[in-house]
Amino acid sequence: MNRHFTLSTPQGPLHGYLERPEQPRGLMLIAHIERTDRGDLIATGLVAQGYATLNMELLTARERQFADTAQNVPRLSQRLLDLLDLLRDDGDTEDLPLALFAAGDVTPAAIRVAAQRDMQVRVLACHGGLIDRAGRQALELMNAPLLMLFDADDDLNQAAFRRARSHLHGPYSELVLAADEDAEPYIGAWLARHLPAVADGNGSAELGLRD
Numbered sequence: 001m002n003r004h005f006t007l008s009t010p011q012g013p014l015h016g017y018l019e020r021p022e023q024p025r026g027l028m029l030i031a032h033i034e035r036t037d038r039g040d041l042i043a044t045g046l047v048a049q050g051y052a053t054l055n056m057e058l059l060t061a062r063e064r065q066f067a068d069t070a071q072n073v074p075r076l077s078q079r080l081l082d083l084l085d086l087l088r089d090d091g092d093t094e095d096l097p098l099a100l101f102a103a104g105d106v107t108p109a110a111i112r113v114a115a116q117r118d119m120q121v122r123v124l125a126c127h128g129g130l131i132d133r134a135g136r137q138a139l140e141l142m143n144a145p146l147l148m149l150f151d152a153d154d155d156l157n158q159a160a161f162r163r164a165r166s167h168l169h170g171p172y173s174e175l176v177l178a179a180d181e182d183a184e185p186y187i188g189a190w191l192a193r194h195l196p197a198v199a200d201g202n203g204s205a206e207l208g209l210r211d
Contacts, residue, residue, distance in 0.1 A: 001092065005054055007083055011063060014079065016056030019043060020092055024052040026122075026195045027096035028187075029087070031080060031106050033059050033070050038127070038183070042101060045184035051191065052096055056083060058106060073133055076109035084117055097195055099123035100144075101187060108133035115141040123194045125149070125187045128157045132164040139167035146172040147190040149183050 005016040028046050030039045034057050043053040058079045063069040080100075087093040100121050102110035107129025114121040115138040125147040131139070146168065150158050161174060171194075175186055 003092070005056065007056070007079070007086060009060070009079065009082070012060040014057050014060065016054050017043075018052065018054045018092065019047045020052040021047055021050055023050075024096060025050045026099060026191065027052045027054065027087070027093055028099045028101055028191065029053075029083065030055045030101045031058055031083070031110065032103060033057065033105060034064055036103075038103065039101075041182065042184045042187060045182075046188060046191070049188050049192075051099075051188075052093070054087070054093070058109075070105045073108050073112065076106055077112045080109055080113040081116070084113070084120055088120065097122050099125070099191055099195055101125045101127075102129065103127040104129050107131055108135075111142055111146075112138040114144045114146075115139075118143050123147075123191055125190055127183055128154055130157060130160045132160045134164075136167050139164055140169060142168070143170040145170060145190070145194040147187065148172065148174040149186065150174070150176045152176055152179055 001020045003018050005018045007014040028051050030043055030053055032039050035055065039055050043055045046053050058076050059069055087098065098120055100110050100114060103126065107126040108131060110124060110126060111131060111134035114124045121144050124144045127149045128151065148161055177183060
């Protein structure tokens with residue numbers, strides 16, 4: 001079952017696309033400033049593994065014309081919270097354990113939201129982003145297992161994570177991707193380790209994560 005998904009905001013509608021295979025293992029919310037090939041590839045790979053995915057933008061087309069809106073952590077956080085409310089009340093998603101994927105400027109907002117909604121966001125994966133912009137309180141309160149992925153040349157965001165990780169009390173793993181390496185297998189492995197335990201108590205699965 002596939003369908004379009006819309007979140008209404010005072011600034012205009014936000015659009016996404018929900019893919020729900022039969023008997024999904026869980027739901028991955030792929031949140032981004034605007035739709036990208038990276039998000040599409042992650043969604044395709046996770047659906048093939050039996051997960052439902054919601055590939056969702058967090059800014060309107062007009063908002064994306066202004067650079068500062070992409071760095072507005074409070075606004076992005078509120079959009080994510082509104083989305084979580086919608087998912088909790090939607091018949092196609094309400095029964096699914098939820099994971100969240102964020103990249104770049106959405107990463108600190110995802111950290112904040114995972115800290116606030118610790119009973120709803122069960123797993124978190126982030127690709128880059130200045131994680132320390134989430135704030136110390138959010139970092140300390142977040143319990144969702146966190147996978148941090150970095151591009152090999154992403155020194156700035158890797159340094160931000162080194163500053164922030166001493167404040168993390170929940171489980172986390174960090175991984176530097178090789179040039180042009182696909183992130184989706186590692187995200188799928190992270191879900192296989194952590195999300196099934198919430199859904200059916202099966203415990204962890206074998207991972208393809210590198211140390």
